[in-house]
Amino acid sequence: xxxxxxxxxxxxxxxxxxxxxxxxxxxxxxxxxxxxxxxxxxxxxxxxxxxxxxxxxxxxxxxxxxxxxxxxxxxxxxxxxxxxxxxxxxxxxxxxxxxxxxxxxxxx
Amino acid sequence: xxxxxxxxxxxxxxxxxxxxxxxxxxxxxxxxxxxxxxxxxxxxxxxxxxxxxxxxxxxxxxxxxxxxxxxxxxxxxxxxxxxxxxxxxxxxxxxxxxxxxxxxxxxxxxxxxxxxxxxxxxxxxxxxxxxxxxxxxxxxxxxxxxxxxxxxxxxxxxxxxxxxxxxxxxxxxxxxxxxxxxxxxxxxxxxxxxxxxxxxxxxxxxxxxxxxxxxxxxxxxxxxxxxxxxxxxxxxxxxxxxxxxxxxxxxxxxxxxxxxxxxxxxxxxxxxxxxxxxxxxxxxxxxxxxxxxxxxxxxxxxxxxxxxxxxxxxxxxxxxxxxxxxxxxxxxxxxxxxxxxxxxxxxxxxxxxxxxxxxxxxxxxxxxxxxxxxxxxxxxxxxxxxxxxxxxxxxxxxxxxxxxxxxxxxxxxxxxxxxxxxxxxxxxxxxxxxxxxxxxxxxxxxxxxxxxxxxxxxxxxxxxxxxxxxxxxxxxxxxxxxxxxxxxxxxxxxxxxxxxxxxxxxxxxxxxxxxxxxxxxxxxxxxxxxxxxxxxxxxxxxxxxxxxxxxxxxxxxxxxxxxxxxxxxxxxxxxxxxxxxxxxxxxxxxxxxxxxxxxxxxxxxxxxxxxxxxxxxxxxxxxxxxxxxxxxxxxxxxxxxxxxxxxxxxxxxxxxxxxxxxxxxxxxxxxxxxxxxxxxxxxxxxxxxxxxxxxxxxxxxxxxxxxxxxxxxxxxxxxxxxxxxxxxxxxxxxxxxxxxxxxxxxxxxxxxxxxxxxxxxxxxxxxxxxxxxxxxxxxxxxxxxxxxxxxxxxxxxxxxxxxxxxxxxxxxxxxxxxxxxxxxxxxxxxxxxxxxxxxxxxxxxxxxxxxxxxxxxxxxxx
Numbered sequence: 001x002x003x004x005x006x007x008x009x010x011x012x013x014x015x016x017x018x019x020x021x022x023x024x025x026x027x028x029x030x031x032x033x034x035x036x037x038x039x040x041x042x043x044x045x046x047x048x049x050x051x052x053x054x055x056x057x058x059x060x061x062x063x064x065x066x067x068x069x070x071x072x073x074x075x076x077x078x079x080x081x082x083x084x085x086x087x088x089x090x091x092x093x094x095x096x097x098x099x100x101x102x103x104x105x106x107x108x
Numbered sequence: 109x110x111x112x113x114x115x116x117x118x119x120x121x122x123x124x125x126x127x128x129x130x131x132x133x134x135x136x137x138x139x140x141x142x143x144x145x146x147x148x149x150x151x152x153x154x155x156x157x158x159x160x161x162x163x164x165x166x167x168x169x170x171x172x173x174x175x176x177x178x179x180x181x182x183x184x185x186x187x188x189x190x191x192x193x194x195x196x197x198x199x200x201x202x203x204x205x206x207x208x209x210x211x212x213x214x215x216x217x218x219x220x221x222x223x224x225x226x227x228x229x230x231x232x233x234x235x236x237x238x239x240x241x242x243x244x245x246x247x248x249x250x251x252x253x254x255x256x257x258x259x260x261x262x263x264x265x266x267x268x269x270x271x272x273x274x275x276x277x278x279x280x281x282x283x284x285x286x287x288x289x290x291x292x293x294x295x296x297x298x299x300x301x302x303x304x305x306x307x308x309x310x311x312x313x314x315x316x317x318x319x320x321x322x323x324x325x326x327x328x329x330x331x332x333x334x335x336x337x338x339x340x341x342x343x344x345x346x347x348x349x350x351x352x353x354x355x356x357x358x359x360x361x362x363x364x365x366x367x368x369x370x371x372x373x374x375x376x377x378x379x380x381x382x383x384x385x386x387x388x389x390x391x392x393x394x395x396x397x398x399x400x401x402x403x404x405x406x407x408x409x410x411x412x413x414x415x416x417x418x419x420x421x422x423x424x425x426x427x428x429x430x431x432x433x434x435x436x437x438x439x440x441x442x443x444x445x446x447x448x449x450x451x452x453x454x455x456x457x458x459x460x461x462x463x464x465x466x467x468x469x470x471x472x473x474x475x476x477x478x479x480x481x482x483x484x485x486x487x488x489x490x491x492x493x494x495x496x497x498x499x500x501x502x503x504x505x506x507x508x509x510x511x512x513x514x515x516x517x518x519x520x521x522x523x524x525x526x527x528x529x530x531x532x533x534x535x536x537x538x539x540x541x542x543x544x545x546x547x548x549x550x551x552x553x554x555x556x557x558x559x560x561x562x563x564x565x566x567x568x569x570x571x572x573x574x575x576x577x578x579x580x581x582x583x584x585x586x587x588x589x590x591x592x593x594x595x596x597x598x599x600x601x602x603x604x605x606x607x608x609x610x611x612x613x614x615x616x617x618x619x620x621x622x623x624x625x626x627x628x629x630x631x632x633x634x635x636x637x638x639x640x641x642x643x644x645x646x647x648x649x650x651x652x653x654x655x656x657x658x659x660x661x662x663x664x665x666x667x668x669x670x671x672x673x674x675x676x677x678x679x680x681x682x683x684x685x686x687x688x689x690x691x692x693x694x695x696x697x698x699x700x701x702x703x704x705x706x707x708x709x710x711x712x713x714x715x716x717x718x719x720x721x722x723x724x725x726x727x728x729x730x731x732x733x734x735x736x737x738x739x740x741x742x743x744x745x746x747x748x749x750x751x752x753x754x755x756x757x758x759x760x761x762x763x764x765x766x767x768x769x770x771x772x773x774x775x776x777x778x779x780x781x782x783x784x785x786x787x788x789x790x791x792x793x794x795x796x797x798x799x800x801x802x803x804x805x806x807x808x809x810x811x812x813x814x815x816x817x818x819x820x821x822x823x824x825x826x827x828x829x830x831x832x833x834x835x836x837x838x839x840x841x842x843x844x845x846x847x848x849x850x851x852x853x854x855x856x857x858x859x860x861x862x863x864x865x866x867x868x869x870x871x872x873x874x875x876x877x878x879x880x881x882x883x884x885x886x887x888x889x890x891x892x893x894x895x896x897x898x899x900x901x902x903x904x905x906x907x908x909x910x911x912x913x914x915x916x917x918x919x920x921x922x923x924x925x926x927x928x929x930x931x932x933x934x935x936x937x938x939x940x941x942x943x944x945x946x947x948x949x950x951x952x953x954x955x956x957x958x959x960x961x962x963x964x965x966x967x968x969x970x
Contacts, residue, residue, distance in 0.1 A: 026136075027140040030137075047164075049133070049172070049173050053173050053177050054176045057176065065129055068136070072132065073129075
């Protein structure tokens with residue numbers, strides 16, 4: 001079940017960005033993604049949860065089970081300082097990448 | 109790093125809680141998504157369906173999260189548990205595989221302990237490469253330096269310590285009977301010099317023990333004194349004088365020879381007549397050559413008689429590294445390695461057969477998403493589990509073999525080494541390595557080939573469809589060919605060695621030294637000041653001894669056969685025209701007139717010594733005659749020896765006697781003999797007595813001789829038992845032959861077993877094919893022929909390769925063979941015949957099984 005690496009890293013980047021705005025749980029992040037991209041991106045939530053757990057394993061986010069309304073507990077994720085630094089680095093890399101692609105596409 | 113480890117451990121322990129929390133998390137998501145859809149106005153059922161769909165399948169999602177969160181270790185552990193379940197399902201195969209691996213690892217472990225004790229680390233003393241015997245060598249003869257030299261060496265910067273030790277035989281009085289045992293007279297500091305010596309009772313020597321202090325060996329303490337715990341401090345009578353027992357040394361301590369039973373502390377001024385060996389420990393900060401030069405100068409300054417001599421060192425290690433073992437043990441070790449690989453090949457084909465039977469399981473796993481690498485890892489983990497079990501069982505087998513070998517092969521291999529054969533940390537390391545190698549050798553190939561899947565394999569309904577995959581078939585056949593080749597090689601080697609042993613043990617030794625009474629007699633200078641007095645004394649001794657009942661021959665000599673007198677080494681040249689100068693060592697004896705008759709050494713040509721003979725008359729052995737005068741009659745001829753640079757005539761031949769063989773028939777170890785005439789008794793001389801039917805008791809003779817004059821000393825008096833002398837020589841080839849035979853048998857049985865199991869398995873898979881053939885009109889004979897052709901094809905390929913390998917190997921083994929040529933037709937014929945018989949026997953039952961295919965049953969299975 002290998003995903004192309006680009007998407008892997010891109011999803012992680014987006015999730016970090018969203019968590020940088022504030023702690024959230026999985027469903028909330030998925031909604032926010034949809035909302036912020038103005039419906040341009042709908043991730044299969046099947047890849048969202050592995051991404052979140054991967055980020056947690058790598059130490060970029062921390063999580064805990066919190067009680068919510070409707071009697072269920074939800075796992076809420078918070079970005080860590082290491083995660084913020086990672087977000088900054090990856091954002092810069094992504095912008096560089098996008099710039100290079102644009103140049104090639106527009107160039108002669 | 110530690111944080112990561114801590115996190116891993118935490119994950120392992122909280123797994124169940126984590127699973128339920130994951131469940132909750134995903135359920136929460138589904139709930140929220142459902143609510144959102146409901147809010148948009150969809151029905152409850154529709155909302156729920158969409159919500160479940162959006163997650164992409166709860167199971168899938170859970171699985172992908174698990175894939176992210178599972179540690180590598182956890183998944184391997186999963187594989188191990190699955191492997192144990194699989195192996196338990198087929199106990200027969202698992203037990204067979206584990207036992208073969210265990211046998212292979214066990215014999216490798218046992219062999220390593222032997223090689224370790226004999227070759228790698230034969231001497232257990234501290235820094236044993238610094239220990240050496242030092243003697244003064246003048247180019248023609250060697251001499252052990254006297255006490256003045258030793259004292260000078262003790263203070264010399266060249267040596268850290270210098271001590272002395274000699275060996276002889278002494279009589280211990282036990283319960284009124286005198287038994288002869290080997291005794292060693294040592295200076296007290298010798299144990300400190302050797303290092304790492306700890307007594308099991310009492311203490312080691314101190315300087316004040318000289319003259320009245322002995323140490324017993326553990327063997328003597330247990331056998332002669334019945335492990336008496338109050339032995340320390342008791343007085344024991346040695347050679348008539350009581351000595352105090354100071355301690356007991358452990359059985360592993362075997363210095364200076366393997367059967368030393370008593371150590372007696374003597375001072376530097378040891379009894380004037382004996383010439384003990386000097387052992388030194390070289391100083392670690394002085395280069396060897398410089399140390400020897402300093403030692404030579406010191407010795408010359410201390411003792412003017414050695415002015416022409418220079419010091420030479422003989423490392424202690426070399427005393428105990430028998431040249432036979434140096435050759436035999438590597439051969440045996442390679443035999444063990446070969447058998448090890450035969451057993452691994454067997455296990456490999458067994459595993460391959462099992463894995464190819466599980467094609468359906470693997471295709472199912474592949475469909476569920478396992479990669480090829482994952483499948484290979486799973487198959488390999490099964491081999492690893494087998495390997496681990498095999499290693500553990502192998503240690504047990506190795507330990508049993510080592511304990512058995514200690515009781516079964518005492519003289520041959522074990523007593524000649526200073527290091528006890530035992531299992532220690534190094535051996536365990538070797539066992540683990542062997543286990544790893546076995547697992548890799550047995551597991552990799554099956555894992556690779558067994559998991560190779562045909563694309564539609566899982567769609568087939570019947571498991572027994574068709575025959576084995578091509579890859580599996582090729583691999584199995586190749587393994588079998590290898591096994592049979594190895595078995596063939598080992599058989600050839602074993603047969604050659606067995607026949608060599610038979611030749612050796614029935615060989616004519618050339619003399620009869622059995623039952624002769626021999627003694628070393630000392631006529632000290634004070635009582636016998638000149639040669640005339642000594643000759644008179646000797647004559648009296650001879651007369652008295654002849655008067656004893658039963659005595660047939662009495663002879664004086666220097667040198668007692670078969671152990672040899674003095675070694676004459678150097679350059680020899682015969683007087684034949686154009687003779688070359690030969691460098692060789694010759695065993696020299698100086699013998700009285702009745703010597704040859706006494707020892708049964710037959711005269712071949714010429715005559716024996718007569719009183720009128722000149723001093724230079726010699727009698728040579730047949731081999732020496734052949735070497736110096738090939739094709740000529742040596743009677744009356746002379747030969748020269750190199751003496752201080754020039755060749756001087758050293759003797760004239762008056763007779764030729766039959767060759768005596770010692771230590772064995774091995775031409776490299778056995779030396780030719782030279783006999784000179786015994787003219788006058790020096791201070792020490794050796795006396796041999798032959799009697800019929802048996803010689804009088806040793807005690808009687810000793811007392812008789814000592815009664816002639818109070819200062820006469822008798823030492824080393826014993827009745828020679830020829831078997832004792834030749835014991836080691838025969839025991840070694842016997843043990844070698846027995847061991848190689850055992851290895852060959854194991855290899856042959858393993859190959860037969862491998863061939864049998866592979867063929868049975870192939871027949872089982874081809875049952876449909878055989879059924880159809882029978883239905884189409886094939887006779888049982890045709891079916892049998894199919895199976896036989898398979899087996900015989902494999903066996904003949906293996907035989908051809910094995911014969912070629914054995915041919916090459918046998919040339920390398922000529923050193924260990926006596927009287928058996930490499931091209932011996934009986935050997936090769938026997939081996940080929942035996943292998944053919946084994947092949948037929950292995951193919952028999954599978955062939956019969958093949959003809960029993962029940963067509964109706966097979967059709968019903970479809």
